[in-house]
Amino acid sequence: xxxxxxxxxxxxxxxxxxxxxxxxxxxxxxxxxxxxxxxxxxxxxxxxxxxxxxxxxxxxxxxxxxxxxxxxxxxxxxxxxxxxxxxxxxxxxxxxxxxxxxxxxxxxxxxxxxxxxxxxxxxxxxxxxxxxxxxxxxxxxxxxxxxxxxxxxxxxxxxxxxxx
Amino acid sequence: xxxxxxxxxxxxxxxxxxxxxxxxxxxxxxxxxxxxxxxxxxxxxxxxxxxxxxxxxxxxxxxxxxxxxxxxxxxxxxxxxxxxxxxxxxxxxxxxxxxxxxxxxxxxxxxxxxxxxxxxxxxxxxxxxxxxxxxxxxxxxxxxxxxxxxxxxxxxxxxxxxxxxxxxxxxxxxxxxxxxxxxxxxxxxxxxxxxxxxxxxxxxxxxxxxxxxxxxxxxxxxxxxxxxxxxxxxxxxxxxxxxxxxxxxxxxxxxxxxxxxxxxxxxxxxxxxxxxxxxxxxxxxxxxxxxxxxxxxxxxxxxxxxxxxxxxxxxxxxxxxxxxxxxxxxxxxxxxxxxxxxxxxxxxxxxxxxxxxxxxxxxxxxxxxxxxxxxxxxxxxxxxxxxxxxxxxxxxxxxxxxxxxxxxxxxxxxxxxxxxxxxxxxxxxxxxxxxxxxxxxxxxxxxxxxxxxxxxxxxxxxxxxxxxxxxxxxxxxxxxxxxxxxxxxxxxxxxxxxxxxxxxxxxxxxxxxxxxxxxxxxxxxxxxxxxxxxxxxxxxxxxxxxxxxxxxxxxxxxxxxxxxxxxxxxxxxxxxxxxxxxxxxxxxxxxxxxxxxxxxxxxxxxxxxxxxxxxxxxxxxxxxxxxxxxxxxxxxxxxxxxxxxxxxxxxxxxxxxxxxxxxxxxxxxxxxxxxxxxxxxxxxxxxxxxxxxxxxxxxxxxxxxxxxxxxxxxxxxxxxxxxxxxxxxxxxxxxxxxxxxxxxxxxxxxxxxxxxxxxxxxxxxxxxxxxxxxxxxxxxxxxxxxxxxxx
Numbered sequence: 032x033x034x035x036x037x038x039x040x041x042x043x044x045x046x047x048x049x050x051x052x053x054x055x056x057x058x059x060x061x062x063x064x065x066x067x068x069x070x071x072x073x074x075x076x077x078x079x080x081x082x083x084x085x086x087x088x089x090x091x092x093x094x095x096x097x098x099x100x101x102x103x104x105x106x107x108x109x110x111x112x113x114x115x116x117x118x119x120x121x122x123x124x125x126x127x128x129x130x131x132x133x134x135x136x137x138x139x140x141x142x143x144x145x146x147x148x149x150x151x152x153x154x155x156x157x158x159x160x161x162x163x164x165x166x167x168x169x170x171x172x173x174x175x176x177x178x179x180x181x182x183x184x185x186x187x188x189x190x191x192x193x194x195x
Numbered sequence: 196x197x198x199x200x201x202x203x204x205x206x207x208x209x210x211x212x213x214x215x216x217x218x219x220x221x222x223x224x225x226x227x228x229x230x231x232x233x234x235x236x237x238x239x240x241x242x243x244x245x246x247x248x249x250x251x252x253x254x255x256x257x258x259x260x261x262x263x264x265x266x267x268x269x270x271x272x273x274x275x276x277x278x279x280x281x282x283x284x285x286x287x288x289x290x291x292x293x294x295x296x297x298x299x300x301x302x303x304x305x306x307x308x309x310x311x312x313x314x315x316x317x318x319x320x321x322x323x324x325x326x327x328x329x330x331x332x333x334x335x336x337x338x339x340x341x342x343x344x345x346x347x348x349x350x351x352x353x354x355x356x357x358x359x360x361x362x363x364x365x366x367x368x369x370x371x372x373x374x375x376x377x378x379x380x381x382x383x384x385x386x387x388x389x390x391x392x393x394x395x396x397x398x399x400x401x402x403x404x405x406x407x408x409x410x411x412x413x414x415x416x417x418x419x420x421x422x423x424x425x426x427x428x429x430x431x432x433x434x435x436x437x438x439x440x441x442x443x444x445x446x447x448x449x450x451x452x453x454x455x456x457x458x459x460x461x462x463x464x465x466x467x468x469x470x471x472x473x474x475x476x477x478x479x480x481x482x483x484x485x486x487x488x489x490x491x492x493x494x495x496x497x498x499x500x501x502x503x504x505x506x507x508x509x510x511x512x513x514x515x516x517x518x519x520x521x522x523x524x525x526x527x528x529x530x531x532x533x534x535x536x537x538x539x540x541x542x543x544x545x546x547x548x549x550x551x552x553x554x555x556x557x558x559x560x561x562x563x564x565x566x567x568x569x570x571x572x573x574x575x576x577x578x579x580x581x582x583x584x585x586x587x588x589x590x591x592x593x594x595x596x597x598x599x600x601x602x603x604x605x606x607x608x609x610x611x612x613x614x615x616x617x618x619x620x621x622x623x624x625x626x627x628x629x630x631x632x633x634x635x636x637x638x639x640x641x642x643x644x645x646x647x648x649x650x651x652x653x654x655x656x657x658x659x660x661x662x663x664x665x666x667x668x669x670x671x672x673x674x675x676x677x678x679x680x681x682x683x684x685x686x687x688x689x690x691x692x693x694x695x696x697x698x699x700x701x702x703x704x705x706x707x708x709x710x711x712x713x714x715x716x717x718x719x720x721x722x723x724x725x726x727x728x729x730x731x732x733x734x735x736x737x738x739x740x741x742x743x744x745x746x747x748x749x750x751x752x753x754x755x756x757x758x759x760x761x762x763x764x765x766x767x768x769x770x771x772x773x774x775x776x777x778x779x780x781x782x783x784x785x786x787x788x789x790x791x792x793x794x795x796x797x798x799x800x801x802x803x804x805x806x807x808x809x810x811x812x813x814x815x816x817x818x819x820x821x822x823x824x825x826x827x828x829x830x831x832x833x834x835x836x837x838x839x840x841x842x843x844x845x846x847x848x849x850x851x852x853x854x855x856x857x858x859x860x861x862x863x864x865x866x867x868x869x870x871x872x873x874x875x876x877x878x879x880x881x882x883x884x885x886x887x888x889x890x891x892x893x894x895x896x897x898x899x900x901x902x903x904x905x906x907x908x909x910x911x912x913x914x915x916x917x918x919x920x921x922x923x924x925x926x927x928x929x930x931x932x933x934x935x936x937x938x939x940x941x942x943x944x945x946x947x948x949x950x951x952x953x954x955x956x957x958x959x960x961x962x963x964x965x966x967x968x969x970x971x972x973x974x975x976x977x978x979x980x981x982x983x984x985x986x
Contacts, residue, residue, distance in 0.1 A: 032471070049471070049491070056491045065438045066431030070565055071645040072494070075907040078565065105431035114430060121429045125421055125873060128881045129284030130428030131564050131613035137429065152920070159915040163907060165564040165614045166284055167884030169918040171877060
């Protein structure tokens with residue numbers, strides 16, 4: 032065991048843990064940040080995705096000792112009580128079925144849009160490739176990403192109105 | 196509002212946010228609304244010895260014959276609905292609120308809904324069979340109507356005017372002749388009990404005196420309020436079953452047999468004893484688990500534990516490559532049918548053209564997105580299990596039986612979880628958590644690892660279906676001989692104390708398995724000479740096998756419909772007929788009908804799908820394209836209970852790689868009265884794409900001793916790249932009188948899963964002229980078929 036310092040969603044935490052502990056377990060079990068979730072433990076599905084240095088990172092295969100830089104989790108996306116446009120679009124599009132994978136979808140989409148504010152259909156498929164969904168909400172995810180892109184371009188919280 | 200957003204350590208307080216002084220159970224108890232159950236007294240079989248004496252536990256069953264068990268009106272004129280259902284992610288809770296707020300005459304946004312926790316909601320069985328709206332919606336509507344009636348009577352007494360002189364709108368009752376005289380529901384009964392007894396022989400029949408409203412008077416029904424559960428799933432505030440913690444909680448991981456049928460010889464506990472956080476190895480029979488203080492410690496310890504296993508003397512099953520050969524030659528364990536109409540043998544002999552084909556569908560898994568999990572808390576000698584299992588009530592009864600505890604001392608708190616479309620391993624994890632919690636004496640959280648979930652979850656049964664059909668000289672289908680065979684001999688039910696995996700591994704299983712069935716197609720085709728028969732076959736290893744079968748989203752529908760609707764297409768091609776015109780001929784040839792007008796509604800959905808797609812009538816296959824990408828379209832249709840559906844897909848087949856992309860999907864869907872059209876569309880989309888994943892990717896692969904697909908690489912699933920560019924869902928109401936005031940609401944969800952695999956196969960045939968009769972249509976298989984046909 033040794034002290035590991037993590038900065039997550041703007042707050043610094045120092046923990047006495049085995050440095051090989053995957054970041055996911057520390058976020059979920061020590062820091063009470065349960066937006067990232069366990070799906071495979073292999074970096075294959077995206078359920079555990081967090082953002083580190085502007086990149087979508089699989090926290091289930093990232094030892095906490097390897098964390099460099101600040102981490103943002105799903106809980107840290109909203110600012111000042113206002114949902115991120117991607118989250119807003121997810122609600123307006125009514126994307127989730129069970130919703131369990133949506134942390135990975137939302138965090139991956141956020142990074143995708145940060146890097147490419149106006150992705151084509153092909154770029155969405157490519158950029159989201161590693162985020163799996165077993166309720167198969169992909170079609171609505173693509174619509175929500177386009178809606179969020181439009182909203183971010185327009186500087187509003189979301190694109191066209193809610194579900195009619 | 197109605198989803199857990201905090202750790203539910205004090206679940207009653209969280210569920211009961213109204214006047215804060217009474218817990219839900221205190222509320223129910225005080226009114227005598229709890230039924231003391233029969234408990235473990237009637238237990239027989241392997242658990243009889245454990246059945247302990249009946250004692251009044253803290254968690255008896257809420258009485259469905261009491262209005263207060265269903266509806267609470269609060270002082271602030273809001274209402275909470277308590278229903279015994281769970282939501283697998285289709286938004287049924289939102290639909291229940293729409294239906295019940297309409298009947299109660301209260302604003303939708305002044306209501307909330309609590310679901311599926313065994314000690315505070317009546318037992319409606321949890322989820323299953325896509326029947327939440329079709330079956331359970333009715334008692335919900337009736338009890339809400341009854342509450343409205345009682346409130347009107349209370350107002351009538353208060354104002355001393357007859358009920359028919361009163362008007363009610365959004366929870367406010369006014370005197371028609373003097374609208375200044377008004378009273379709210381909250382003022383009449385807020386925080387107090389109705390004390391109204393309902394009737395009905397079972398929970399589905401629950402009713403009061405009041406009648407439900409005619410459809411035309413329903414206001415929220417038919418609208419699309421956004422699902423109330425979604426915001427907390429998007430902002431990270433929802434607490435799921437995976438998130439539950441309790442003071443003193445420890446973590447467990449299983450160590451499963453490395454090969455099917457292996458016997459435990461010994462455990463070298465010294466291999467993990469010195470690990471930090473190690474607490475205990477728990478082992479009984481062939482069940483092994485490691486318990487540690489922290490989660491990552493348990494993961495490590497389970498990996499590191501040295502266990503000596505003895506392989507079985509004979510192979511537990513053939514390899515997945517040899518599966519269908521094995522199934523075709525196996526001696527059936529049971530037979531269904533044959534059901535015979537007309538004289539199929541003579542008609543086939545006399546047919547102008549006879550077609551014969553065999554279709555194979557492999558085992559396919561749930562492979563839940565998060566591996567199975569549960570947390571069990573044994574505090575105070577009781578047992579509380581936090582689980583996402585869709586049948587929380589069954590889990591409660593099963594665990595009570597398994598542990599030999601009175602039912603009244605066991606409760607299951609249902610919380611959201613990863614997709615649970617049938618008998619998932621969530622059942623197994625709940626029992627394991629409870630068993631371990633009792634052994635350890637502390638709250639235990641258990642979760643399977645990915646390789647366990649993918650390798651050992653329950654499987655949808657493999658099918659091999661052989662069909663012969665005969666056309667007369669006019670190209671009319673005059674004979675059909677259908678024979679299906681399913682590898683489904685030991686079909687595990689839901690939360691059965693003597694079939695859950697831990698019971699099997701511990702040697703506490705039942706003696707004789709309950710077989711599933713192979714089943715026959717669901718269509719309304721009129722074929723004058725027809726034979727349908729089916730058999731169930733067994734693999735060599737019956738118990739303790741990763742190829743254990745259980746219900747997977749419409750248990751046999753996708754397999755059967757793949758065979759049946761592919762074959763209809765083959766017959767259409769043999770008749771040189773357009774696939775839709777050929778089907779319409781079969782649908783319109785019949786005159787018999789049933790109370791649900793399924794024939795008329797079948798015709799309506801096929802027509803609606805064709806129209807939405809822009810179907811151009813011509814026989815399949817179309818002339819082969821010249822380029823690398825071959826395009827085609829295919830249709831399939833089916834029904835489930837009273838819900839009918841037709842799906843059309845457009846595919847692109849890459850003749851160089853064998854890759855299939857379903858570019859466009861059209862679905863025409865008739866489930867009667869629609870409660871929430873937008874939520875329904877998404878449910879249908881999800882169901883179709885789930886089956887598309889089964890069509891293109893999913894297959895449980897195994898060698899002769901173990902499953903070899905153990906993660907998302909070795910067991911692939913649908914991905915973003917597979918997503919159709921366009922999906923159109925047409926909601927049809929093909930009832931001959933769609934405006935009738937009693938138009939029923941049927942189910943949705945599983946029906947949409949049924950035709951997809953066949954529609955894809957039919958489209959591939961249209962594009963390439965190559966008929967694929969073996970699922971899934973992975974690139975290599977498609978390419979091999981194209982090459983064999985020199986496409």
